[in-house]
Amino acid sequence: MNSAAISTPDGIFTASFTERGLARLEFPSATPKPASTGQLTAEQRAWLKTTTRAVLAILKGRAPAEYPPLDVSVGTEFQQQVWETLCRIGPGQTLGYGEIADLLGKPRASRAIGQACGANPIPLLIPCHRVRAASGKIGGFSGGLDWKRRLLEREGVTVA
């Protein structure tokens, strides 16, 4: 799996690609790591470009014009269904864990939804930050709650 750095005004993200598409996207860490950029294929470099544009757009609170292919084969079938549903959430819109469960036809699986969100390897492109608890509370976030709040506020969403 090849990885590459993505520089943004908010820090350096790290994207990892398989031959199928973008497989993970890591938040900037306090201690920058050695991003190995050497071995991207031509195809992956094209994906990287698309990914970069998408990330920059999302950081500005706008919907990306185009997504790279996402390799979600690491997830279970249930997780992939959750992630697919997340991608249908429009910018500035939020959903509760329970509402997503309803969309999947499993109204009592809200807790499992939380699990799937936490297991999401591609935050931002799969907008797990647009998921809140039913009460309007913030819930959790793999990259840190500050990120979640910041992203939501840039989309015009007020957090409780």
Add this chain to the structure above:
DNA sequence: ATTTACAATATGA
């Protein structure tokens, strides 16, 4: 009006 208890769900340690 508020707090406490519990069942149901998917997954990993």
Add this chain to the structure above:
DNA sequence: TCATATTGTAAAT
């Protein structure tokens, strides 16, 4: 078996 980025219902304060 237990703990999670949960939630709706029900009973006890």
